[in-house]
Amino acid sequence: MSTPSLLILAGDGIGPEVMAEVTRIIDWYGKKRDMPFDVSEDLVGGCAYDKHGTPLHDDTMAKAQEVDAVLLGAVGGPKYDDLDFSVKPERGLLRLRKEMDLFANLRPAQCFDALADFSSLKRDIVAGLDIMIVRELTSGIYFGEPRGIFTEGNERVGVNTQRYTESEIDRVARAAFELARRRGNKVCSMEKANVMESGVLWREVVTKVHAESYPDVQLSHMYADAGAMQLCRNPKQFDVIVTDNLFGDLLSDAAAMLTGSLGMLPSASLGAPMANGRPKALYEPVHGSAPDIAGQGKANPIACILSFAMALRYSFDQGAEADRLERAVEKVLADGARTPDLMGPEGGTPLTTAQMGDAILAALDASL
Ligand code: NAD
Ligand code: IPM
Ligand code: MN
Numbered sequence: 001m002s003t004p005s006l007l008i009l010a011g012d013g014i015g016p017e018v019m020a021e022v023t024r025i026i027d028w029y030g031k032k033r034d035m036p037f038d039v040s041e042d043l044v045g046g047c048a049y050d051k052h053g054t055p056l057h058d059d060t061m062a063k064a065q066e067v068d069a070v071l072l073g074a075v076g077g078p079k080y081d082d083l084d085f086s087v088k089p090e091r092g093l094l095r096l097r098k099e100m101d102l103f104a105n106l107r108p109a110q111c112f113d114a115l116a117d118f119s120s121l122k123r124d125i126v127a128g129l130d131i132m133i134v135r136e137l138t139s140g141i142y143f144g145e146p147r148g149i150f151t152e153g154n155e156r157v158g159v160n161t162q163r164y165t166e167s168e169i170d171r172v173a174r175a176a177f178e179l180a181r182r183r184g185n186k187v188c189s190m191e192k193a194n195v196m197e198s199g200v201l202w203r204e205v206v207t208k209v210h211a212e213s214y215p216d217v218q219l220s221h222m223y224a225d226a227g228a229m230q231l232c233r234n235p236k237q238f239d240v241i242v243t244d245n246l247f248g249d250l251l252s253d254a255a256a257m258l259t260g261s262l263g264m265l266p267s268a269s270l271g272a273p274m275a276n277g278r279p280k281a282l283y284e285p286v287h288g289s290a291p292d293i294a295g296q297g298k299a300n301p302i303a304c305i306l307s308f309a310m311a312l313r314y315s316f317d318q319g320a321e322a323d324r325l326e327r328a329v330e331k332v333l334a335d336g337a338r339t340p341d342l343m344g345p346e347g348g349t350p351l352t353t354a355q356m357g358d359a360i361l362a363a364l365d366a367s368l
Contacts, residue, residue, distance in 0.1 A: 176242035263302060
């Protein structure tokens with residue numbers, strides 16, 4: 001097979017800082033595991049706006065469509081807060097998701113044992129946690145029409161529309177059931193069927209897909225507000241959670257804190273298979289550009305590194321190498337490696353972003 005291609009879009013704020021560590025890990029796989037990648041780099045978000053006046057140039061969009069996988073850092077920052085909505089950094093990311101049709105956003109939340117005391121919840125509630133949130137990513141209120149700020153009489157009205165077709169629900173439900181079969185075999189679907197018609201349809205379609213194609217998987221339904229409460233009360237009751245775009249955004253940030261830090265959570269955004277059998281795919285940490293710590297060497301690169309592990313698993317069929325990288329991360333955490341976001345009340349000297357990268361590379365070397 002030809003050398004797999006990767007497009008790196010490091011983006012803004014801490015994006016380039018955490019991506020620099022991923023680049024070293026990609027190089028390591030080329031040199032030490034004989035797994036070279038054909039890597040190209042381009043701009044997305046505020047940095048693309050600064051250069052081109054748009055957060056995603058058409059040429060970059062075209063490249064993203066061609067490569068085997070895209071790795072993205074983060075976009076956004078206060079400098080761009082007052083820009084018109086149509087050219088905000090976040091629009092670049094939303095365009096990638098929409099035009100690549102990356103409908104299934106996999107957001108795993110795993111609590112590494114070494115970090116169980118860093119969660120805002122008690123150790124026994126989170127230790128051993130391993131859940132997967134499957135967030136619908138290309139529809140719902142993020143994209144529904146009509147949308148905009150309109151004038152009605154003598155005041156303005158802000159409008160967004162929650163909209164889901166049966167086929168959009170069907171395909172993300174299938175993705176969740178397929179994943180569940182390879183994990184704990186349980187799916188909990190979350191919506192608000194008690195107040196939203198889109199939630200009623202969501203529940204109906206998920207129930208139908210389950211009955212027709214996945215009766216062996218255990219399915220439950222929960223209203224998303226109650227789901228948020230249960231995620232804090234007893235998160236280990238869940239295996240796979242499937243939910244819409246907006247609820248998935250909120251629930252995955254909440255799940256991040258179960259693991260100790262937003263700097264720990266990776267994600268994979270997957271679409272339909274391409275001609276070569278690989279899914280269209282973009283991998284990115286769940287966190288944003290963290291303007292409060294950007295440029296200070298304080299960012300935790302683990303979410304971005306674990307996103308590359310997801311790429312190894314879901315795009316390149318290298319599950320054993322993904323395990324190797326995840327074990328290297330686990331090992332450095334067990335040995336006490338901590339960026340500032342992972343410092344507990346007992347203190348100590350935190351590592352810089354690059355030192356955390358060094359530690360993970362050393363653990364990878366030791367794994368050979
Ligand atoms: P954020 O995720 O950037 O930061 C929230 C908090 O978590 C901050 O205190 C930050 O320092 C901390 N944090 C985040 N990642 C970290 C890491 N790797 N290591 C250590 N600490 C980390 O969210 P925000 O502050 O709400 O948003 C900032 C900007 O990022 C906004 O412009 C927002 O739109 C954008 N954003 C982008 C993405 C993305 O690119 N996928 C995701 C979320 C937010
Ligand atoms: C995320 C982010 C994005 C979202 C923004 C930056 C568009 O919060 O990836 O979770 O809302 O989906
Ligand atoms: Mn988010």
